[in-house]
Amino acid sequence: MTPEELNKLAATTRKHQQQFAHQINVCVGTGCQSSGSAAVLEALTGEVKKTGAQSSCLVRGSGCRGMCASGPLLSVDPEGVLYGPVTVEDAPDLVRSLSEGKLTRLVCESDSPFFTRQCRVVLENAGRIDPERIQDYIAMEGYSALARVVTEMSPGEVLEEITRSGLRGRGGAGYPTGLKWSTVAKARSEQKYVICNGDEGDPGAFMDRSVMEDDPHRIIEGMAIAAYAVGAKQGYIYVRAEYPLAIKRLKNALAQAKRDGFLGDGICGSSFSFTVDLRLGAGAFVCGEETALIASVEGRRGMPRPRPPYPAVAGLWGKPTLINNVETFGNIQSIIRKGADWFATIGTERSKGTKVFALTGRVANSGLIEVPMGITLREIVYEIGGGIPEGRRCKGVQTGGPSGGCIPEALLDRPVDYESLAELGSIMGSGGMIVIDETSCMVDVAKYFMEFCMTESCGKCVPCRTGTSQMHDLLHKITEGEASLDDLDLLQELCEVVRNTSLCGLGQSAPNPVLSTLRYFKDEYMAHIVDKQCPAGVCQMRHAVEV
């Protein structure tokens, strides 16, 4: 498809959509589907047909609105009214409301801070397009960035644009994307690869799943632009097999993109060729680590190897390989379309753009949010999240999953950016954000994450394999009320050793939940060890054994 044809198709699709006086967009993401949105979609389609409104009302599936707790959600556009939770029985009332006015009993306040405080870049199409129709994506200017890149820009110009935008990797570590791309571009090799890391495995994290489910073409477009910039011909999307809907949507999107000439040979009438294949993970958390992921794509046991050499130099099958996370690729088309300068206006000095978070835990509005970098944690918890339910006290916020840390309530006014979070002993991570209130025990929280790391350690390097189990046992001993201060010293020593000697990021960051809770909540550890009491009342303290 040439750029001209693309523009024409976008215009036609938009015109077709505008013929309808109303659009009902029903969320068909995993969250809303699990609360029955597929049946709601079917009921509404039937109801519209029954009442003969199909010429004036378009009913379609769409992506996640973020407020997963109130699902199934749907919106009536162009009015922009959000309803939820909707049931099959509400279908007649909803269709009637199109002519009779808002159905107030189901309205979900879309002008609440949950929506107004967000800034949607990666999620701009989520809930506004049917993720299974490429035309919908194209109508939202989809693939226009790719078409422009391959017909008007040199790879160097693309690299320059991405570098200038200040985009940093959204997988957690925040490595500058432009620098990573330039390194791969510089590597001399006949064959290079682009890999999209969709092996999202942090407990409570579902940002990447949502992007893949709601807007799969965005990822494909981002990868294709990257491939053009670095000189790759083959790409892989590595998705965990636990995401069946994302896999289905990606498969569908890949077939459509290939059919319409956005993948394959001579993309958009240029000489650039690029194909993308899907690879499914087998459930190992460590495969989110890039060298383990590469081993897994190659068909080997997913275990990391020491770096250097970095994948940018010797990656998949020994060839230079660009690996970025789903959300990173999700930013690319917006940057090209709207310009690096526009992107750089969002966020802070060193952390540009937005970040998608899966907001969960003890918070009123849990769900998926996208916020500008630099927003404070307090704004996220109390404004977007609506605070802690039942008037309980917030104890802290956990970011970065098992690699991250707990930030106490007193420090919630710190901005969300890579450096600030690292300074606080946590990390940005891939975007899991768990709100913790006074009903949770911080030692228990640390133990939970350590158990996760222990069971997910691949077993290759000694400190991670044996250290995580030793640390878990010590934490368990503390929660049982059987630990001594010597045990605490040993725990701290093991934290230091495991952090500094482990082979990959999993082990190096595994002590973080312990170290950050020790830093901010040491009193809780002492209460368990010295007083043999759990302040939150979570741990079942056994009768203390006198040793």
Add this chain to the structure above:
Amino acid sequence: MTTKAKVATVWLDGCSGCHMSFLDMDERLVGLADKIELVYSPLVDNKVFPDDVDVTLVEGAVSSEDDLAKIRKVRAHTKVLVSLGDCAVTGNVPAMRNHFDTIDVTNRAYFENAALQQQLPCEVVPKLLDRVRPVHEVVKVDVHIPGCPPPADVIHFAVAEMLEGRLPDLTGKTRFGM
């Protein structure tokens, strides 16, 4: 020489091989006898552990309630506590039963492998702990001398050092399973 150092040796769950190795110091024992007084040991007749002992050498792992009570008492009345040999230091062979439930272990010993009078002991034989543990997992230990058994030379070196008021550095001298 003004006063002799008070030395004790204790035998927990072990094979007595470490005590044999202690005796293997042979003629050097005569020299030591000028400097130490053996106040408590399976090798001497004293039945009560004295109140203030300078150095106690412990052979064996902590396996029974009896061992546990004994080692706590020893620790309370000893200045320098020494784990002597692999059973005290690592748990060694006695700890191999940690893979099994205590009841299975006792059944094996007193029923399955007993030809006569199959019964669980209820007197004299102390009750087994759930787990056999090295001494330092139960009380604080000051010096560890690994080896199965530690060679007499190493024991002599360690004791001599301690008599000089130093904690012996055993690097390169003895190892697990010696």
Add this chain to the structure above:
Amino acid sequence: MASAAHVVTLTIDGRDVSANADDTVLEVARENGIFIPRLCNIDGLTPVGACRLCLIEIKGSPKLVPACVAKVTEGMEVTTKSERLDRYRRVILEMLFAERNHICSVCVSNGHCELQALALDIGMTHVRVPYRYLRVGIDASHDRFIVDHNRCVLCTRCVRVCDEIEGAHTWDLLGRGTNSRVITDLHQPWGESDTCTSCGKCVNVCPTGALSIKGHSVAEMSKRKQFLPYLTLMRTEK
């Protein structure tokens, strides 16, 4: 003159040494008589950087790097011994001893064991972390060999020698984390393996008593590791 470009000079523990640019720090250190502990690494097999005992400090690098995979560079300043490295190595060794059931006194490899020797070298007299008493089995189904998982440190030397040198790839890994295990074929008993050639290379590279030849009693099993560099040399010279 062409080869001169490939020679670099560096310092290891303050000593000036020269090396080929594709050498690893571990190789150069050993050539110069500087001892760096190692367990997974063995001459003749691909290094994997798994045991973390050979970690070294390189000036200017915030992270510790395994000497077995670190390539030398011009002007590199390497430290192989420091208070911190000694402490880390000790903790790693302690955790290895505590992980499974290394009862040296009744082991076939007592006195010939690399794990035991490392503990001796660094002056480790006891293990401070709690013993875990992981329950793992023994497979004696093979005619000539035994695998005793209680002694295994998961160095994967057996896996690599079988794959890289013998070409049989009988050995591989099963499971994750501390539950990982070396297995033969698709987790069949060793004696029923279709791929094992009974060459015994795995037994001879095994650093502990995990792999042994049947009929050996305590302390009788010493390994012949010299075959490996010799074999590799013969193959390349040909």
